[in-house]
Amino acid sequence: MNERMLGLGSKRSVIREIFEYGKRRAQEVGAENVFDFSLGNPSVQPPAIVAQTLEELLKTEDPTALHGYTSAQGDLSVRKAIAGYIASSYGVPADPDFIYMTCGAAASLTITLSALCNAGDEVITFKPYFTEYKVFAETAGATLVALPSEPDTFQIDFSALEQAIGPRTAAVLINSPNNPSGAVYSEATIERLAAVLRERSQRLGRTIYLITDEPYRELVYGGVRVPYVTRYYPHSVVCYSYSKSLSLPGERIGYIFVSPKAAEAKKLYLAVCGAGRALGYVCAPSLFQKLIARCQGAVSDVSAYERNRDLLAGALRSFGFSCVQPDGAFYLFVKAPGGDANAFCERAKGFGLLLVPGDDFGCEGYVRIAYCVSHAMIERSLPAFEKLAKACGL
Numbered sequence: 196m197n198e199r200m201l202g203l204g205s206k207r208s209v210i211r212e213i214f215e216y217g218k219r220r221a222q223e224v225g226a227e228n229v230f231d232f233s234l235g236n237p238s239v240q241p242p243a244i245v246a247q248t249l250e251e252l253l254k255t256e257d258p259t260a261l262h263g264y265t266s267a268q269g270d271l272s273v274r275k276a277i278a279g280y281i282a283s284s285y286g287v288p289a290d291p292d293f294i295y296m297t298c299g300a301a302a303s304l305t306i307t308l309s310a311l312c313n314a315g316d317e318v319i320t321f322k323p324y325f326t327e328y329k330v331f332a333e334t335a336g337a338t339l340v341a342l343p344s345e346p347d348t349f350q351i352d353f354s355a356l357e358q359a360i361g362p363r364t365a366a367v368l369i370n371s372p373n374n375p376s377g378a379v380y381s382e383a384t385i386e387r388l389a390a391v392l393r394e395r396s397q398r399l400g401r402t403i404y405l406i407t408d409e410p411y412r413e414l415v416y417g418g419v420r421v422p423y424v425t426r427y428y429p430h431s432v433v434c435y436s437y438s439k440s441l442s443l444p445g446e447r448i449g450y451i452f453v454s455p456k457a458a459e460a461k462k463l464y465l466a467v468c469g470a471g472r473a474l475g476y477v478c479a480p481s482l483f484q485k486l487i488a489r490c491q492g493a494v495s496d497v498s499a500y501e502r503n504r505d506l507l508a509g510a511l512r513s514f515g516f517s518c519v520q521p522d523g524a525f526y527l528f529v530k531a532p533g534g535d536a537n538a539f540c541e542r543a544k545g546f547g548l549l550l551v552p553g554d555d556f557g558c559e560g561y562v563r564i565a566y567c568v569s570h571a572m573i574e575r576s577l578p579a580f581e582k583l584a585k586a587c588g589l
C-alpha cells in the first residue's frame with residue numbers, strides 16, 4: 196500500500212472535521228443553535244440561466260452526444276466559447292488549442308503542477324494559502340515553499356520572494372481573490388511580480404511559470420478589479436473553475452488556460468494533456484462543459500455575499516475583533532485574540548460558532564470565517580460573537 200496515500204486518506208482535513216462536528220452538534224442542540232462558518236460551499240443559488248440551459252440542452256441535444264465522452268482536452272465548441280470570452284473580456288490573446296477542460300480548480304491545479312514539475316522542483320506560494328496546495332505539489336513530485344505575505348494587506352512580500360527563488364523554482368502559485376484572506380492582488384503587485392519573475396528567469400536561465408488559481412475571480416466587491424495575469428506575464432497558466440462563480444461546486448467543471456505567449460506554450464499544453472491522461476481524468480463532465488459554454492459571463496448574485504461581508508465584518512469590528520477588509524472571495528480572516536487560533540476556535544465552539552484555525556493555511560494566530568452562509572444565520576450568530584468577544588476580554 197502507498198503510505199503517503201494511506202496517510203492522506205486516514206486524516207480528514209481540519210475543515211471537514213469541523214463540518215462533521217457541526218452536523219453532530221446540530222442533532223444534539225438543534226440546528227438553530229449551531230453557526231457553522233467552516234465550509235466554502237456557496238450559499239447563493241446558481242443564476243437562472245443555469246437551470247434554463249440545462250433544460251434546453253436536455254430537450255434539444257442528442258442525448259448520446261450530450262452525455263458521451265468528449266475529446267480529452269474538452270469539446271472544441273466549448274473551448275472556442277471560452278477562448279472567445281477570455282479574449283473579449285480581458286483583451287489578451289486566447290486560443291481554444293490552449294484551453295483544457297477540467298473537473299474544477301483542484302483538477303486544474305493537480306494537472307498543471309504535474310505538467311510543469313519534475314521531482315525535486317519547488318513551487319512557491321504565499322501564506323495564507325489553500326490547504327490542498329501542499330498535497331497537490333507533492334503529488335507532482337515538487338515541494339511547496341510557502342512564503343509570508345505583507346502582514347496588514349496580505350499582498351506579496353517581495354523581499355521574501357526574491358530570497359526564495361532559486362534554480363529549483365519551477366513555478367509561483369498565486370490565488371487572488373484569496374482563500375482565506377479575501378485579499379485581491381492589486382495591479383501594482385502583479386506588475387512587480389511579473390518584473391521579478393522576468394528578471395529571475397533570465398538570470399537563472401529557466402522560465403519560472405506563474406500559475407494563478409482563480410475560482411473566486413468574479414467574487415469581488417466595491418468595484419475592485421482582478422488583473423488578468425497573462426497581460427502582465429506571458430509565462431502564465433490560469434486555473435479556473437465555475438464552482439464559485441456559478442455556484443456549481445458539486446458538478447466539477449473548470450479549465451486550464453495556457454497563455455499562447457508562454458515559453459514553449461505548445462509543449463506545455465501537451466504536457467497538460469499528458470498529465471490529465473496520467474491522472475486518469477479522461478474528460479471533464481460532458482453535460483456541464485456544454486452548459487458553461489452557453490453561460491459565459493453569467494455570475495451568481497455576488498451582492499448577497501457583499502451584504503454578508505458588510506454585516507459580519509462590521510459587527511465583528513464593533514465587538515473588538517480585528518480583520519483586514521476582504522475585497523473578494525467569501526471569507527473573513529480574523530486575528531485570534533490572545534494569538535492561539537486553536538484555543539480560540541475551541542472557545543468559539545462553546546458559543547456554537549464553528550470557525551477554522553488559520554494554522555492549516557500556513558498562518559498561525561488567525562481564524563477563517565466562511566460567510567457564504569445565509570444572511571439570517573449571520574444575524575442570528577451575532578449575539579454569540581458578542582459573547583465570545585466578551586469572554587476573550589475584548
Ligand code: PLP
Nearest residue numbers: 235299300301325370374436438
Ligand atoms: N482553490 C481555492 C483557493 C479554493 O478555495 C478551492 C475550493 O474551495 C479550490 C481551489 C478548489 O475548487 P474546485 O471546487 O473548483 O475544485
